[in-house]
Amino acid sequence: MKFKPHPYQEVAIQHIIDHPASGLLLDMGMGKTVSTLTAVFDLMYDYFDVSRVLVIAPKRVAEDTWSREAEKWEHTKGMTVSKVLGPQKQRIRALMTEADLYVTNRENVEWLVDYYKKEWPFDMVVIDELSSFKSSKARRFRALKKVRPLIKRLVGLTGTPAPNSLLDLWPQMYLLDGGERLGRTLTAYRDRYFQAGARNGHIVYEWRLKDGAEEAIHNKISDICISMQAKDYLKLPERIDHTIHVEMDKQTEDKYKQLEKDLLLPFSDSDVVADTAAVLSNKLLQLANGAVYDEHGDVQEIHDEKLRALEEIQEAANGNSLLVFYTYKHDLERIQDRFRDARTLESSKDIKDWNNRKVPMLLAHPASAGHGLNLQDGGHTIVWYGLTWSLELYQQANARLDRQGQTKPVVVHHLVAKGTVDEDVMKALENKAVGQNALLQAVKARLEAVGHGS
Numbered sequence: 001m002k003f004k005p006h007p008y009q010e011v012a013i014q015h016i017i018d019h020p021a022s023g024l025l026l027d028m029g030m031g032k033t034v035s036t037l038t039a040v041f042d043l044m045y046d047y048f049d050v051s052r053v054l055v056i057a058p059k060r061v062a063e064d065t066w067s068r069e070a071e072k073w074e075h076t077k078g079m080t081v082s083k084v085l086g087p088q089k090q091r092i093r094a095l096m097t098e099a100d101l102y103v104t105n106r107e108n109v110e111w112l113v114d115y116y117k118k119e120w121p122f123d124m125v126v127i128d129e130l131s132s133f134k135s136s137k138a139r140r141f142r143a144l145k146k147v148r149p150l151i152k153r154l155v156g157l158t159g160t161p162a163p164n165s166l167l168d169l170w171p172q173m174y175l176l177d178g179g180e181r182l183g184r185t186l187t188a189y190r191d192r193y194f195q196a197g198a199r200n201g202h203i204v205y206e207w208r209l210k211d212g213a214e215e216a217i218h219n220k221i222s223d224i225c226i227s228m229q230a231k232d233y234l235k236l237p238e239r240i241d242h243t244i245h246v247e248m249d250k251q252t253e254d255k256y257k258q259l260e261k262d263l264l265l266p267f268s269d270s271d272v273v274a275d276t277a278a279v280l281s282n283k284l285l286q287l288a289n290g291a292v293y294d295e296h297g298d299v300q301e302i303h304d305e306k307l308r309a310l311e312e313i314q315e316a317a318n319g320n321s322l323l324v325f326y327t328y329k330h331d332l333e334r335i336q337d338r339f340r341d342a343r344t345l346e347s348s349k350d351i352k353d354w355n356n357r358k359v360p361m362l363l364a365h366p367a368s369a370g371h372g373l374n375l376q377d378g379g380h381t382i383v384w385y386g387l388t389w390s391l392e393l394y395q396q397a398n399a400r401l402d403r404q405g406q407t408k409p410v411v412v413h414h415l416v417a418k419g420t421v422d423e424d425v426m427k428a429l430e431n432k433a434v435g436q437n438a439l440l441q442a443v444k445a446r447l448e449a450v451g452h453g454s
Helices: 007-018 032-045 059-072 088-096 106-119 139-150 166-177 186-193 213-221 250-262 277-289 305-316 329-338 348-355 391-398 421-431 436-449
Strands: 021-026 053-057 081-084 101-105 124-128 153-158 194-196 207-209 225-228 239-246 264-266 271-273 291-293 299-301 322-325 342-344 361-364 381-384 410-417
Touching: 007 021, 007 032, 007 225, 021 032, 021 166, 032 059, 032 124, 032 153, 053 059, 053 106, 059 081, 059 101, 059 348, 081 088, 088 101, 088 106, 101 106, 106 139, 139 166, 153 166, 166 186, 166 213, 186 194, 186 213, 239 305, 250 264, 250 277, 277 291, 277 421, 291 329, 299 329, 305 322, 305 329, 305 381, 305 410, 329 342, 329 361, 342 348, 391 421, 410 421
Parallel strands: 021 153, 021 225, 053 101, 053 124, 081 101, 124 153, 239 410, 322 361, 322 381, 342 361, 381 410
Antiparallel strands: 194 207, 264 271, 291 299
């Protein structure tokens, strides 16, 4: 297929070529992969500026997307791609293979750095989903930081650079410029642009931007980062968000309230125990979905209301395929048991069959389907069976269908159990106030309402 870039893609391609450190903050579905491949091709074969390129991506994207995109386009199909994935022997064999692009998943970064040590061979690195390096404490960040001085060109791609807080930006920008723009340490960055908010003694739970800090941060990184939103450049079909309220019966409501109040839900041969706010939130979300893990890791089924709601959605879909996002393994097992024609997203074949409309219901976890997968040809209806506190996962997952190439309005159904923490998650997502702080605040409010705390 011949690549005819949109004007914004031409800007993105030239930006990568012009900047040794380049951040492409492009919305989901705007063709980050093909734009980057084109820039890599030009740098390799027109400018002779790079020779070995490493792409670090989410596992499923590393397995499928980059090689498929390279093969898809006329100008890049001659590029060779070696997948540094799987067991160690297989990874080493892939590294020994002559190729233009070496693609690996981010879990292998630490191993890769240790394998090469000071003999790092990649003069260009592309981080697909730069936001996965938003923690300065993560091993993958620390490993890549060691070899950053040995990398001639680095490209960071993401649609959500700071889904929860601008504090997330510092590690990502450090990998791009070595701390030149936002400071060489997270502490210096935080002290300059933030002030302490909610705290418990010396522990600060919330950092608030100082006046004018957001604009100042954006100005600091504007020379090496370009940001584009799909709504400004693409005419996408309408997206319709729909909340389906699921009502639990009185007996189930009582169990939910008991767990919420007592932090304990007894069963005949085991108990469900929640000893921290985060664990309680997790257990309450499980129960809202219909089942919960007990202290032995066994599944205790509570209700089928969300399964019934999913049945009604499938019936109303009139043969159109559904992309269903689940949260817990017991969600997956219960859905599979109820819907025999459902298939779990596990391989490139599943993606191909879905896009060929051979899969009536595709079940996916947002963490494994959240980045880089093109599923827009297979359907236009999403169902959130279980909700996530992560705005990044939520946005990225929805963008599997709500993206360039989609021809029909995308309908996003959210199954929300009334009177449960589901409602808090929906509010947080709508307000984009998500993450650990929103979770803890929501649980704290519920605990106070039922008599815990002051």
